[in-house]
Amino acid sequence: MPKRLLLLLPLLGLLASCEDATADLYPTLPPVHLPAASQLGANTFGCLVNGQPWEASNSRTLDGRVLTPTAHYQHGELRLDAFRRLQVEGPITSVALRAAHVSGPGVYDLGGPAEIAGRTAALATSNRQLAYALGTGTLTITRLDTAGAHPVVAGRFELRTSLTPESAWPAGFPANVRVTEGRFDIELSR
Numbered sequence: 001m002p003k004r005l006l007l008l009l010p011l012l013g014l015l016a017s018c019e020d021a022t023a024d025l026y027p028t029l030p031p032v033h034l035p036a037a038s039q040l041g042a043n044t045f046g047c048l049v050n051g052q053p054w055e056a057s058n059s060r061t062l063d064g065r066v067l068t069p070t071a072h073y074q075h076g077e078l079r080l081d082a083f084r085r086l087q088v089e090g091p092i093t094s095v096a097l098r099a100a101h102v103s104g105p106g107v108y109d110l111g112g113p114a115e116i117a118g119r120t121a122a123l124a125t126s127n128r129q130l131a132y133a134l135g136t137g138t139l140t141i142t143r144l145d146t147a148g149a150h151p152v153v154a155g156r157f158e159l160r161t162s163l164t165p166e167s168a169w170p171a172g173f174p175a176n177v178r179v180t181e182g183r184f185d186i187e188l189s190r
Helices: 002-025 112-117
Strands: 044-049 052-055 066-068 070-074 077-083 094-099 106-110 120-125 128-132 137-145 152-163 176-189
Touching: 066 077, 077 137, 077 176, 094 106, 120 152
Parallel strands: 070 176
Antiparallel strands: 044 052, 044 176, 070 077, 077 094, 094 120, 106 137, 120 128, 137 152, 152 176
């Protein structure tokens, strides 16, 4: 019996070394933080949601295309989409901003009466649109370069919204959400 246990001892060492190798495959992620404000096409998007940092995934495909955040600009309509890092918990999984009649840098209202003009902001959870900013949001474009070698849109945003329907959000999550210090710096998709 003791000889059999001795034969299993090297196996135990092998199992312990596999655990170390797994830790190398899945390194600890840095904490969520607001990205620095920039205008270089860094593909960053972040904000504070009720005072807590929210950061887009900033992931790329194998061929280098950015999955999130993304920005599209065509015929004066700007669309910004960002999805939260999967490893981070929280009810808000995505932010979508839409603004029509964007001609360059400036401040654009989101929601409310401007919604008729094609300007909206939405927060989502579990792939369902549940909340909209109605008349309380602004999108500030600080750079809109559509003709350069590397087209870029950069700026800031803020909004307030009431969650609807409240029953779809996790228990204890506030019914009103305030998004502050929003910032983005994204290469435009062609």
